[in-house]
Amino acid sequence: MASIQNYPEEKFTEAAHDWDLERLYKDLELSKRQVAPHKRKGLTDIEKLHLRGLLCANSPDEIAKKLYKNSRGLNTELSKTIYRYVETLTNRLTNTLENWRDIYKWLEESGYKARSSSSVPSHAGANPKPQESVSEIPVSNNSDFVGREEAIAHLNKLVNEGAKVILIQAEGGIGKTTLAKKWFELQGLEYLELRVGSTPQNLNSVEDWLRVKLRDYFKENPEENFMIMLEQLKTQLQIIKIGVLIDNLEPALINGKFIEPQHSYYVELLTVLAHHSVH
Structure with a gap:
């Protein structure tokens, strides 16, 4: 027994x-x-x-x-x-x-x-490759995703013009997240997803998210300090090309500005993602 x-x-x-x-x-x-x-x-x-x-x-x-x-x-x-x-x-x-x-x-x-x-994603190579233009892949090959050709084409245009951070803004339920995920799929890009939270009182920790991604995706030992972890992330994004999807950003904003204490975390994260040297 x-x-x-x-x-x-x-x-x-x-x-x-x-x-x-x-x-x-x-x-x-x-x-x-x-x-x-x-x-x-x-x-x-x-x-x-x-x-x-x-x-x-x-x-x-x-x-x-x-x-x-x-x-x-x-x-x-x-x-x-x-x-x-x-x-x-x-x-x-x-x-x-x-x-x-x-x-x-x-x-x-x-x-x-x-x-x-x-x-497993390959992180080999110390020198970043030049930014490549996104491909014009047709979006009508999925019967569950139709009528978004113009939106996909607009995303392609923004990226080809050098945009690093793109805001998709629309009413709830319109398919913003689906559009973003489909764009990544069409480009053959892996992406890291950060879901912000449901209410201002229930926001997910950007610091914890970054720590987990550094350790589990990039296989790097994360530092304790948030700013140093951001530098670790920046170094990785200078080596590999990958997407980052920040979903449901509204709860972290009031009148278009990040609420405290999230303000500095999101601003610093977006600053890294928008840097000219990252892929």
Whole structure:
């Protein structure tokens, strides 16, 4: 008979074959500090257990059954812990998770699923390549994305003219984020996504976002000081060509200006992204 102490480690262990669990645990620990700073630091064994269950494509009901738990209670626990942590980690708005399968999808999109070495972005080469013109790729090859040829062409024009930072402004629900993501896709560009937050009181930390991206995407040890981390980011962007999507900026603004204490973080980040030497 297994002891209760070892019980969490004996379930859903196959997740370790397909996912970078150690890195995911560490990053979710940072998210947990933002979501629930009053709770114990680090993921608990039970939180890790529930996460592995979801990563093994088990529904909450299936997890509850395998763990001999009450299904309703498990769903409540997930909604207070793992669901919120993953939303924060993947820069999504709070309570936007609609289905438990989103956990699997979002974390896979964020690069936590095990990948072959050939799919890891290459950062080799010390000298930056000249900025290339964006290609005029047709946008009508996707039946779910039509009628945006003019918008795509306008983005291409701005980039070809040397624009580094572009604001897409329109009413909510018009498809601003979809347009930006489609442009990156058409150009064959990877991009880092920073979701700002849902309200001025619930803004995601730019500093934490930068720290995670330096460590996990660029494979660089982030410094403690924010300004030094920005220099690290700038150096990387002078070497490789990659996009940055800052989504849902409105909550960080009042009358067109960044609110405190976010002001300096966003201004400095945008200053780096707009620098003539970065790709």
